[in-house]
Amino acid sequence: MAEPKVNELMEKIVSLSKRRGFIFQSSEIYGGINGFWDYGPLGAELKRNVKDLWWQSMTREREDVVGLDATIIMHPKVWEASGHTSTFSDPMVDCKDCKGRFRADQIDSTPCPKKSSKMVTECGSDKTEPRAFNLMFKTYVGPVETEDNVAYLRPETAQAIFAQFKNVSDISRHKVPFGICQIGKAFRNEINPRNYTFRSREFEQMELEFFIKPDEVAHEQGGAPAEDAPTKNPAPNWGWKQWHQYWVEQRLSWYESIGLPADSLELYWQGDDELAHYARATVDIMYKFPFGVQELEGIAARSNYDLTQHQEHSGKSMEYFDEDAKQRYIPHVIEPSAGVDRMILALICNAYHEAMIPSAKGVPEKRVVMKFHPRVAPVKVGVFPLLKNKPELVAKAREVYDALKVHFACFYDEAGAIGKRYARQDEIGTPFCVTIDFDTLGENPEHANTVTLRDRDTTEQTRVSLDQLLPRLKQGLGLPI
RNA sequence: GCGGGUGUAGCUUAGUGGUAAAGCUCCAGCCUUCCAAGCUGGCUACGAGGGUUCGAUUCCCUUCACCCGCUCCA
Known part of the structure; x- marks a missing residue:
């Protein structure tokens, strides 16, 4: 099967x-x-x-x-020099029985692949009219x-x-x-x-x-x-x-x-x-x-x-x-x-992976993760504010996005719940996601000016200071720092 | 090129000789303090052409595209 x-x-x-x-x-x-x-x-x-x-x-x-x-x-x-023109300039005949293709001008001297005692013209099978076969697309230079x-x-x-x-x-x-x-x-x-x-x-x-x-x-x-x-x-x-x-x-x-x-x-x-x-x-x-x-x-x-x-x-x-x-x-x-x-x-094909990942409720759900090598991944970094309806988070996330986008392909997203945004990036193979949360803004002074950096393949998150974000991403993407 | 199969929204499916349903996705809004939550609203489809018919997504023919096998090709 x-x-x-x-x-x-x-x-x-x-x-x-x-x-x-x-x-x-x-x-x-x-x-x-x-x-x-x-x-x-x-x-x-x-x-x-x-x-x-x-x-x-x-x-x-x-x-x-x-x-x-x-x-x-x-x-x-x-x-002509490469041989591409000459090979295919002759009209050919296809045999519908044996699927053979023969030069139209040689079918009376070419043995039939099925009945080798007979020539192609004599084997009695159904054949197409002679047709020209072109390997190459033909066009005309100039309007005439x-x-x-x-x-x-x-x-x-x-x-x-x-x-x-x-x-x-x-x-x-x-x-x-x-x-x-x-x-x-x-x-x-x-x-x-x-x-x-x-x-x-x-x-x-x-x-x-x-x-x-x-x-x-x-x-x-x-x-x-x-x-x-x-x-x-x-x-x-x-x-x-x-x-x-x-x-x-x-x-x-x-x-x-x-x-x-x-x-x-x-x-x-x-x-x-x-x-x-x-x-x-x-x-x-x-x-x-x-x-x-x-x-x-x-x-x-x-x-x-x-x-x-x-x-x-x-x-x-x-x-x-x-x-x-x-x-x-x-x-x-x-x-x-x-x-x-x-x-x-x-x-x-190589990147395509399916995994059962527990949802927020703990129910395993089928997820698709495109595990592209970071060097080829179409988007390198997703940048999100934790919540969309908090202007200070959005403003900070925009600032981070603007700073990163000149270095590599980034994607800014604020729609829906955070988990959904991670899932969307997984499905297109984005290796890293950066989330700006309340700690970034100083809610917990110990973590002020840090963001979470989430890894596509492990889904692990680490807190990274904004100073260190660019070099960390470059390192993760295999780029010179 | 030959033979077989398939074709309804972005995806997966439902359905009917009287122009079509749903889930997911997507978009907008509300909400949400880290993994596709919830609520409200919205967009979008019968591959194309012809025939039969009062009327075709449905029946017929042709064509196009995709999938499978052979062939071809590298």
Whole structure:
């Protein structure tokens, strides 16, 4: 009976996401549109936090990675070079019996998967008319629709990085090995939307292309054999296997730093038969979603395929002159490529907790607590006056809120009973709540100018002096003080 | 893309060939000295289009969206 339970959990997560403003269906008032999703107020904060943390760790905290922000629409030749155009330009025929998809111009020479003695045309099954399949969203640049100005919405952000490799390496004064990273939207027309936001037609990627020396150059310069070299403390003369392993470990520890525990993740090494033709190795970082173990990020060792392709198609040299090795070569690349929306979904699933908590009357009630890691939580601090109808409490609470809101996302609330406000913050995953009470105002002189600081996960409250509030919160949120 | 299921307020459900009920949420007010208390009032729905009918949320058709399985995709 695992099936209904899984469904039930996802339905609760979907419902909460809508009710609290994490995720809405795109264009919902018109009935929605298949494969497109919007982020509401809290979702937008959550997503921004995740992207900021990725950008922070990928480039600002590293000397060997720089950023890029490229356009979604690029010259169509980019997609010829990458192989995205050619694969899907042929009309295809679907077989309704065996579910196979075949090139329309080859069905009389392709064996039927079910009756291998016969060709697809001869097997007698029901087939569709030949249809064009486009991997990419197609559009026209300029107001006139002609074949000359066809362009595509990018199906991945990676190609922009390869296309700008020359410019960036010329101006950034970085020596190979170095990387270029980018966050941005990508679009895929052929996929089947499924599992809430997990597979969407419009999605956001966070990609790094990390350019390294070809193995022979690295080893010539004293690089250790890949197999038994350490994968921490990067060295310029590492080969691709070391860099690949290094990035797998970097990425895993990053996931843990945003609150996805190690035991919720799995590594999947793609088999030789699954690898793309240009890839030497690909490791998928998988998360244990309620609907199955699914990929969050792929870390591929892509050889120098992409840059070589662009060199051929553009006629511009992609070679890099290595001062140390006194050699000219096209760099190889390691590509950690993550899906932002999948990560958001994983964080929401991971945060979702139900608990039976005794109410004010001592009756256990079902509560939902979103246990987001403080670094990603959409709201960091809730600020409340204990009572709404005491102006001096309200004024003081406003003062505290105004002082805190410039430091992190805060939420001021005075509606209803205090317990209800705590519960509301628990449900959106706010790690801390600050309550201004009569002691703050000096009712009990011993506690004057202190507030209660309530912890989401333990529900414990401690009295903190106003002087110490900001540093205490920063400490609790893992921010530099 | 194929097959199955579902569609009534923000959520969870009720109900009917004569345009709809409730609980929770939400909003306003009162009250409340720390965990969804109480009282009063309020907003909000039959996914969309067409057909049958005097009249459709209800019956029929189409479509859209979501969920499940396969396929696809990575």
